[in-house]
Every structure is written in C-alpha cells, then in structure tokens.
Amino acid sequence: MKDDNTPTAPKRITAKNMTEKEFFYGHKACAGCGGSVAVRLALKVTGEKTFAAFPAGCMAAVGFIYPQMAFRNNAIITTFPGVASMASGISVGAKALGLKGYKTVAFAGDGGTADIGLQALSGMIDRGDDVMYICYDNEAYMNTGIQKSGLTPYGTHTTTTPAGKNFPGSKTQKKNLFEIIAAHDIAYAATASIGYPQDYINKVNKAKQVKGPSFIHVFASCPTGWGSPTHTSIELAKEVVDTGLFFLAEYENGSFKLNKNPKAFKDIPTYLQKQGRFKHLKEEDYKLIEEHRDMKWERMRRNWKHS
C-alpha cells in the first residue's frame, strides 16, 4: 500500500536454520493434508508471537477441538466471511495494548478467501491493517464435502459440479486472486506452493517484515477432495507449478515478478490423471486447459519481470 512498507530482504530461511519448534502439531487433519502443511510451515516462520485467525473451515475443524488443541501460539476461529476483519481487530487490539513483536496472521481456504471472505479482505488491505493473510488453496470447499469455489479450476469434479457425459465438472477458470489483491496496491503479495516449501517459507518471512497488510496465496493439495493418493500431496503441489497450471510470483513496489519461469512445461494430462477429480476429462478438455494456461503465461511473461 505504502512504498515505505515494502519489506527488505530478510535472512534466507533454509532447512538448516529453520526452527525445530512446532506451533501446529497433533491436529487431526487427513493424511496428506496440504493445508495443514501450509499452516505448520508459516507458523514456524512467524513463531510463537503469532495471533492466528481461522474462519470456519478445515483448519478450524482439525485444530481447535478440545482437548486436542493443536496450536502452540494464540489462535482463534472466526466467522466464515469475517476472518480478515477479525484479524484487523486483533491487530489494532494488540497495538492498543502496546504489544511489541507480534504478528497477526489470517489463514483461510480458497472459499473463505476468494468467495465469502473477499469483501473483508479487501477492506483489511484498503485500511492498511497490519495483518498477513495466507490463503491455502485446495481448490474447493473441502470441509463441507468438496463443493466448487471461485478457485476451483476448469474441469474439476466436485459435489456441486458433478462431471457427467456431457459435462466436464466445473466450467469456470480459477479467479485471478493474486492480481485482485495486487490491484489494491498492497505492499507485498505472493503466490507459493507447498511443493516448493523453501520458496513459500521465505515469502512468509518477507511478508512478516511488512508493517501493514501482506498476502500469500499458497497452493495446498487435498487428497480427500482430489481423490489422489496421500503420499503424492507434495509431488502434485510441485507438479502443478511445473505444468504451469499454478505459478510462483511476487508483487512488490508496484510490479509483478515471476519467481519461476519454466523453459518447458511438464505434461498437463499426466498431472491431471493422477487425481480422481480430473479422471473424466477428455482430449478437448486438456486442450482447453492448455490453451488457457498458455494465454495466461503469454500475458504474465509479457507484462511481468522474469528470469
């Protein structure tokens, strides 16, 4: 939002210097849950002095059930549309109390961010509230049983976009969430994937330095909702970037930058066929998905900084 809020490059976090401490541990997420990986890694960066806010969703359901409270830091469940607003409240509350060295982090899924939570998020950024917002994107409403969201990609079978003979499942493309957020002239926004954890945690670390709103859109696999083997979660989150169906990028100082610009993309059908939710897709669907990817990358490569 304001240029003086732009983060300076902090010391790089690696597997060697990352804390052994756990802040989200002992929860009852499904095996292979990408969302819980995203939360666990982010909290390792933001640390004990984190006020974490979660709307009603998977992480609320798996992390807050007494006596299995899985958080070692302060954390709270918010209303579904209100996570960004509550984080704003926590952040100004901490300021009023004179608390130093704390970070307020809002974590929400794709539905809670791109659909019902978008208004609150927009207001939070517009006011310049000191909150880091992390959207873990598993591409559907998983907690309520796999319904389509605004970030569900074309061709996904969900319970509200059931695939059929003449119906490819979800017919819309993913909302352009990252650019919607960047359009607020936010100090720092980034996309990431749990398949590239080093990239992700360092983006969290960068966002931590921002005095004001920051935003990270992290791709997070969901074996339960995707019909994929639980051990492939990290692999799929890597492959989605390598196929160009997701991208790693940053927005700071008013400009976009691609962090990873593959010379050749990996095969899209190979990635899709590993997941039950895409099993029904036909040649023409693959073609459509590929065309949309190429169009997007042509535009990103033309307008954004890249290597």
Place this chain on the structure above:
Amino acid sequence: MGELRLMKGNEAIAEAAIRYGVDGYFGYPITPQSEVIETLMARKPWEETGMVVVQAESEVAAANMLYGGAACGKKVMTSSSSPGVSLKLEAISYIAGAELPALVVNVVRGGPGLGTIQPAQSDYFQAVKGGGHGDYHLIVFAPNSVQEMADFVEDTYELAIKYRNPAMILSDGIIGQMMEKVELKDFKPRFTDAEIKEKFGSWATTGKTPDRERNIVTSLELQSELQEKHNHKLQAKYQQMRETEVRFESTNTEDAEYLLVAYGSSSRICRKAMELARDKGIKVGLLRPITLFPFPTKQLAELANQVKGMLSVEMSAGQMVEDIRLAVNGKVPVEHFGRYGGIIHSPDEIVNALEKQIIKG
C-alpha cells in the same frame, strides 16, 4: 400412489422442489444441509424442468438472489443451516417487507456461534419471531419426517403465494441427514410466463404493458404514515394466518392428564416417551405443532382446561416453551425439558423429566 424412494431428508427436499415446479434454487455449502444443493446439481433439473440451480459465493448472495427471483414472480427457494441462515436474515426481512413469496429451509445445527454440526432446535426464536430486523413473521413449518420434508415444499409455498409472504421449513440435522421411505408427488410443470402474469401480474415485475400501472417491489417507505399503514397491512396478514393456517397433530389428548408438547425430531422421541409413560399408567398426550408460526395457541389454551401440566420438550434451552406459557396463561404449570449442543433426548429421560418437573413438581 406416488413413486416410493429411500432418501435423506435433504435429498427429499431437493427432489420435491424439482417436482413441485420450483423455478430457482440458490444455495451455498454448509453442514448439515449441503446435500440439498449437491442433490440438485447431480439431478440437473435445468435439463428436465428448466429449474435454475445456482451456487452463490455466500449466503448473503444466495438470499438476495432469492429476493431477485421472487420479485419476478418466480417460485424460488434457498436452504442453509443455522449460521448461514443468520447471514440470510437481512434479505429475508426485505422479502417480508416487500411481500414476496419465497421459501427458506433451515436444517438447524447447534449453536450459538460456530456451535456444532449436530442437530438442534435452537433457532426457534429466530424462525418464528421474525429473525431479522423489523416487525415481520415467516410462515414456519416444522417437519418431523423425511416424508414431510418433501411434502412441506408444496405446503409452505402454497401459503407463501396465498399471503405473499416468505415461508420457512424449520428442520434439523436429524431430519436432514436420516434416510426414510418417501412417497414422492408427481411432477408439476413450472408456471409459464403467461401463468405468472395471470397469477402474479398484480405485483410481480414481469415487464410493464401499456394496459397497467407499474408494479413496484420495495420494502422502503420513508413517509412514516405510509410505513405505519404498510405495517398494519402486514400485521393483518399475520393475524389472518393465526386464525386460519394453524396446523398441529394431537395424539392421545382425549383422556390426557399431562401433555407433552414437541415439534420436529423431538416429537418423534416424545411419541415413544408417551408410550412408556402410558405403560406406567400415566395418562400422557402429545401435541405436535406442525406450524410454528402461526402457533397452535388456541388448542393449547383449550388443553390447559383439561390437563394438569405441560412439558415442552425441545433440543434447545427452552424457546417454544415461552409460546406455550403465553397460550396457557398460567392456568397449569408449563415446564421445559431440553437437551442441546447436539445431544438428543432419550425417551426415558423425557418420562423422568415429566414425573419430576410436572407430576411431582
């Protein structure tokens, strides 16, 4: 005899909506009612009857889509569960103020707040006292079986049309999730544009023709005298509902010395409790309000001349009991026995409560 099926309550309500000729459904996921929209999406009624099914981006959006569809004279419905219904209330109040027929389904879960996804009856006040802002009432039906989930789509909508007033089916997580045999009604065609003009032409925004004045759909009237007049009209409507639309079911009330009062899931548990009490020689009757608004006030007042006491059995901290007390007006003791937070009563504990709170009390 109609088609027989084994269905969940949530599935039955979706199927009944298609068969009744609903024009549009607007929904948003929330447990324990997501099967309503899921069933509709899987059934693809747009291919069969032309019914529109939309997944909105929030409950607020879904409820306002309902307002839009209703204003056009279309048969429209939405469904949700407790926290989601709270979000819909502003639009529902507008719909009531603008006097439009529409159907809202609440498959209640325990609260307050995020509460639980288990069944409860703790949204009674919200449903029958208005819920949103302003002086208004919904027509509220409480099904106690999967069959009634299906049947009440038509029953509530016919009244919604008759009174130009939004209606609600107040269900709960048990009825929504459990499977039972259902007899489905035959398909009714959706109203054609000509039928909508003929039936709702006096108020629906169907496109102005030179032969009539504009139809205005609004809940706004800044001139206090006119707003008061509008409210008088609404109140007269609610009064007429109270006089003519009350539905209830009474069992063993003829010789009853004690009365259980319960609706929805609780009424089924009370039926068993009543049997257990009668086996013990206690003459217990059961009154089940089917409409919660309008409430069977008169019937309860009459029974108060006969029985020695009443026990309201609700999966809540005691909401309907207040309306029973108003009806009985102090004639006999009226007590409440509730389980909540997702817990349901056992028949035995209801009998115990009756003995402890009413008979010995």
